[in-house]
Amino acid sequence: MTTGDHILTLSCPDRVGIVATLAHLMEAHECFIASSRTFGDTESGQFFARLVFRAPEGGEVPLSLLGDIEEAGEELEADWSVAPVGQRMRTLLLVSKSDHCANTLLYASRRKELPIDVVGIVSNNETLKDQFAHFGLPWYHIPVTASTKPEAEARLFHVIEETGADLVVLARYMQVLSDDACRELEGRCINIHHSFLPSFKGARPYHQAHARGVKVIGATAHYVTANLDEGPIITQVTESIDHTYTPADMIETGRHLEGTALLRAVKAHAEHRVFSHAGRTIVFAR
Known part of the structure; x- marks a missing residue:
């Protein structure tokens, strides 16, 4: 990982299209997905995701991206957070x-x-x-x-x-x-x-x-x-x-x-x- 990498964690009820939604958000804000881990729990019906992404030119997370994640999170009924990689x-x-x-x-x-x-x-x-x-x-x-x-x-x-x-x-x-x-x-x-x-x-x-x-x-x-x-x-x-x-x-x-x-x-x-x-x-x- 490099400077400018951030971690998005998200948990929400499982449904079709969550991964596509996250990928589209990153693409729309020119963020590169460095790694992605997801899991859909069939027993509880809950979906979990952890994405490491790089902001444009290794900078801060665009406020517009955070706004769009919040909007998507409300639609998905999700708990989510964003933190810098390596933050102690x-x-x-x-x-x-x-x-x-x-x-x-x-x-x-x-x-x-x-x-x-x-x-x-x-x-x-x-x-x-x-x-x-x-x-x-x-x-x-x-x-x-x-x-x-x-x-x-x-x-x-x-x-x-x-x-x-x-x-x-x-x-x-x-x-x-x-x-x-x-x-x-x-x-x-x-x-x-x-x-x-x-x-x-x-x-x-x-x-x-x-x-x-x-x-x-x-x-x-x-x-x-x-x-x-x-x-x-x-x-x-x-x-x-x-x-x-x-x-x-x-x-x-x-x-x-x-x-x-x-x-x-x-x-x-x-x-x-x-x-x-x-x-x-x-x-x-x-």
Whole structure:
């Protein structure tokens, strides 16, 4: 992609002629379509599209094009947006006592492999403060107890507003958000958790998996909803293991898988490749 490329995302009830309409709009405004991904979901009757297009002479998106997209969107009953390719998404990380997921995102962001700008780190304790100090990011210590959760979440939303964060990532943040907070953050909050086959809940999941002789372990990154760990799935990664793996081996492997799954999910979201509909996601390849 080059300077001047933009991303059009669109979701609407499926019907004949949507692709032709989008192509005609681009042609009418002399915009070059660099790539196009579309999907018509026969079960829900919903259509999804992601177009990367280049404005004339690599310039800004013509206002006349935006006006025509808005008009077409009203006719199609569509939700749509346009964003520059490579625009870095302002992201707030939430952590507790494990640093591997946040480190994965911070390193990828610093190397420009991930189109996000981390605007701060929130933690319910001070365990990782010194470890992340070299990144020079604002650190927000917000303790949480059962009795102080409403006040703590009010502080969290103040930080989100203060930093202008468009995305919140629970990078091994070991606190359950309230239903109200989940609804407020719907579609812009991503969580990561282990996912075994079968699934083991509660304390010491890796030890439970070891005791059952699990042969596959993995991690799932998903959008946060009020249903704990049941939000729309964005990415999943797995790895085969065998009887030689100790619980410590499984924990180490799990950390790598969690970092990979979260990185892929955040990247897909920040690149506007994820559509959430009816409790599941459509994730386009790049």
